[in-house]
Amino acid sequence: MSDASFARQRGETFEYAGATVEMVDAETLLAAARVNPVDLLRSASWPPPVKRVDLSVSSTDRPAGPAHVFSAAISTADEPYSKERIRKLVLGNDPVGLLLAKRIEQGDPIATRIVDGVGAAAAAAYKKLGLDRPTQPAANRRPATLADAVVGLQASVTYDESGTVVRLLAEVPRDDVTPAHLQAFVGLTLQTVIELAGPESLSGRRYVISREVMPKTPATTQTVTLDMVGGLADVVAELREVAVSFRHPDAMARWGARRPQGILMYGPPGTGKTMLSRALANEIGADFREIRTPEILDKWLGGSERNIKQIFRDARRYRVPTLMLFDEFDSIVSYAGAGGDAASQALNAVAGIFKQEMNDLIEENPNVLVVATTNFPHRVDDSLIRSGRFDVKISVPKPDEPSRAEIFRKMIQGLITAHELPGFQMFADDLDLAALAHASHGMTGADIKEVLRRVQLAKAMQDARTGGNVAPISQEELLASVRELLGPR
Structure with a gap:
């Protein structure tokens, strides 16, 4: 199997009551549902009297922790007055x-x-x-429960007043959810269809569980999750630990444990520090508040100090989980304690206030998590980032060769998911990701993204000039883009 066909995900198929069901890239689907609801089945064809089945998976926060929510609505009514x-x-x-x-x-x-x-x-x-409300036997049915004993999934079954819609709902803790739970819920949904349409009603039919009915947009910094991050397995694992500690305050309290209050991520430019911060926020279901240098530093005397105080004053009032990102942290507090000019004194004052505010932030508002990123950790005073203020310090290095192959794979897979349509193939089937990783020695994730952007642009321009019939992106075109970005050596 070629690397490209691996990136172009195929589904896993199973049989249910004579129907063939294909689940396309279930792992990515479940990861995407952490950020936005994912709709799956609206365009499928169903046996009478079933007219429509809406199937979706989403995420919600519960007192015991975040959970994936599977829901289905089976309707026997026409669309009202279309x-x-x-x-x-x-x-x-x-x-x-x-x-x-x-x-x-x-x-x-x-x-x-x-x-x-x-x-x-x-x-x-x-x-x-009142003639628009057909009477159905389901109208008099009481709520019930359907279960799949193999994975231990239970779904509640309810009926609307008209008797034309049957609803199924099931929840699985986010840390426990697997594609098997999705398959089980699809099976319970089809079981409900059979109860309405008859035991042989699904025979010979085919259903595809995928994100095809969603607007196809590639992952952005706003929607990225830790599952989508390529080539940083150790960093992702450490951030997952932080997310678990944030999402389970009861367990923390039971053991008298204190989750990390601050995280410092440092490394070369383009390695994904800001993206990882956003992914962590999405992992814990937190709002994302990015604070950049111009919001703090002020040319007027005392302005910078007032700004940093106001930022932390606001932070203490947040009532929902919030990740505060201080990007390019060194530019805010560089060389604290050094220099005697007015600029250095202002930086020293900002750094001093920052220390004070971080001392008790988690005690005053446990909803807040502070992340700081820097390309130049040596420019940040050690007292600012000591344990107790920044408990976790994570080095985000340039990716090695296997990591670059993984980054290529995930980026190409994302582009395929977002842009390929029947009759349009974006990438050739003979891509060699290992060769691309070897050729891109020294590149960061941002560099690899630029490699792909340049090839996409070249193809789009060719398409615009010729009116179509453009060949898929080839291995040689990607290698040429890598060489162009690296330049002469």
Whole structure:
């Protein structure tokens, strides 16, 4: 199997009651649900009387910790009063109806207004008379529970008043959730469809569980999760430990343990320190507050000190989990204690206030986690980042060769997920990620992202000039982009 086909994820297939179900990249799907709800099945075809099944997975915070929420809604009713439904009701199969339907299809505005007007009036009359609420046996059914004993998943089953919608809901702790739970919930959903449509109703049908119905946008700094980070396994593992300690304050309190109050991440530019900070915020479900140098340093006497005090005053009032990122930390507190000019004195004053504010921040507001990043750790005074203020110090190095291969893999996979459509292939099938990693010696994650951006731009320009029929991105084109960015050596 080529590296590119590995990046272009294929699904795992299982059979259920005669139906074939394919789950595409379930691990990534579950990771994406930590940030935004993921819808899965809206465009599928269902046996009568089932008209629609909405299946989704999302994330929520519970007192015991964050959880993945699986939900499904199985509907036996038509979409309420859509134009398509109204037109079907009004036009029927008589000759006049078929003629009007043909005129509407040809874009006749008068026929369209007549039919839509009659249909809207009929729909309003039906609604007023209460004829729009069909009676279904499910209306009198009581809430129940469905279970999958293999993975221990339980789903609650409820019915709406009209009896046309059956809802399933199940939760799994985020740290425990696996693709097996998703497969089990899909099975319970299909079991409910069978109860409505009959034991053989799914035979020969095929369903794909994927993110195809979602707007296809690549991961951004705002939506990145730790699962999406490539090539930094040790760093990610350490940040996961921080996230677990943040999400379980009861366990911390039971043992008299104190989670880290501050994290210092340091390393060369472009290694992903800011991205990791955002991923950590998403991992713990926290708001993200980025504080940059201009928000603090002020040319007026005393202004910088007032700014840093106000930032921490606001931090003590946060009532939801919040990660505060001090990016380019060294530019805020550089060379604390050095120099006697006015600028150095201002920096010393800011550094001194920062120390005081960090001393008891976690005690006054346990909702806040402080992260500082720097490319130049030697410029930061040791007293500022001592334990108790910054308990965790993480080096974020340039990626080695295996790490670069992993970064290429995840970035290419993300682009494929976001942009490939039926009939359009973005990357060739013969990519050699190991060769790309070897050729990109010394590059950071930011450099690899730029390599891909340049090739994408070149392909888009070629597409614009020729009107299509552009070949997928090849191994040689990627290698040429790597060589171009590295320059002469």
